[in-house]
Amino acid sequence: MFQLDLKSRKTIYEQIVDNIKELIITGILKSEDKLPSVRELSKTLTVNPNTIQKSYKELEHQGYIYTVSGLGTFVSPPREIIYDKKNINEIKSRIRNDIKELLYLGLSLDIIKDIVNELFEERSDWK
């Protein structure tokens, strides 16, 4: 399904959340698909079940998945994903700061644009 990077500064639980989000966004996991059970994923990732549990709860909270007790956990239909203007502005502001920092490091605007376009390329195939 995906791999964890223990050396990353990200928490394991954050990585799981991000990875599953990514799988949903990219369409690898589709609406109403069943996610692996907590125990199952716990085994395949060799990670404490509590950690998986917590990740699922977070994803549920964010609207990406839902749980039917006794049946399992499933991917939510797309419409339920939260669309939040405040949130978008926060992210925009973070990107603004990163651009500033790159400029400060001596990169030219053109080079920075290239870098960002590179990032867009990474995504351009699947959406």
Added chain:
Amino acid sequence: MFQLDLKSRKTIYEQIVDNIKELIITGILKSEDKLPSVRELSKTLTVNPNTIQKSYKELEHQGYIYTVSGLGTFVSPPREIIYDKKNINEIKSRIRNDIKELLYLGLSLDIIKDIVNELFEERSDWK
């Protein structure tokens, strides 16, 4: 100088690092300017001196400031800031994550491109 946001999820020391970095990047703090002493900033922010020192060490580590023991802490000249792939890749990776998050939020790639281009417009006049 700046204010801390106690409600933020960021740790105090991270906030201090980010704020000072911002002051340096925007040119409000210039090369060879003296930063407030550990104790001084500690008082004005009502934060423990150890926490300030940790922030200063992190900034020093990142190459933004340097320290003369017994004299104080100063802003590094811009060229000395570590201009290496590691640093740039870190920022690149931050932007990558932000783009992902925008996608999670349901924005299309084209809209995100527009947003980023907007940010570039903001800068195109002053560099």
Added chain:
Amino acid sequence: MFQLDLKSRKTIYEQIVDNIKELIITGILKSEDKLPSVRELSKTLTVNPNTIQKSYKELEHQGYIYTVSGLGTFVSPPREIIYDKKNINEIKSRIRNDIKELLYLGLSLDIIKDIVNELFEERSDWK
């Protein structure tokens, strides 16, 4: 594991850094080995946990170890150690200073060369 020398002019945290580095370099601590937890080492050395943590952070910073919060601290695989000019130049500069000091002590350049060659002999068999 190792012992601290309270008489040394080196600070405690420097001694810890140097000792652990030595254990890693000599291969006594191998890649992916778990280091003692902060609290554990704190007890065995009868040193404050903060001091241990500072040492661990410094080692992480230098690329010798990595940390998984909640799990523990581990030895990095060798390739990941920051192999860059900065690191090597630092060591080079240390050796330069040592050569200077030997000259201060009245040794001639030739005698110093002999001493260094002796050190190379020690290694020539095992690498």
Added chain:
Amino acid sequence: MFQLDLKSRKTIYEQIVDNIKELIITGILKSEDKLPSVRELSKTLTVNPNTIQKSYKELEHQGYIYTVSGLGTFVSPPREIIYDKKNINEIKSRIRNDIKELLYLGLSLDIIKDIVNELFEERSDWK
């Protein structure tokens, strides 16, 4: 005479001691030469007189210079420089560790030898 590097991690007083030592070793300052007065050097280096004072005391303690009150400070004749076997072994051991570290960083013995020889070249002209 020489320049201080404020960005260095070395203390100012250490730098002064090292620099003057170097001048004596290289023969630029010769036996019985008069050193600048504390006040004078204080001005030319724009450094606190106490710092100069302390440096001179350290150099006197190590046998490199001597003071005649009312007259000034002078370079000691060469024979008085302390020759200390214990000290030499300590330095040797430091170099051994540095070589180990370079090996660990992935450099081959031959490359390390080249590096060290480079350092010897730096000195080969003046002794």
Added chain:
DNA sequence: GTGGTCTAGACCACT
């Protein structure tokens, strides 16, 4: 006055 180290002890999030 400056930064640097260290201790003791508390609290938090993650596993």
Added chain:
DNA sequence: GTGGTCTAGACCACA
């Protein structure tokens, strides 16, 4: 249990 942050307060060396 693990590491990470933070406070309070002490002591040191250097300028």
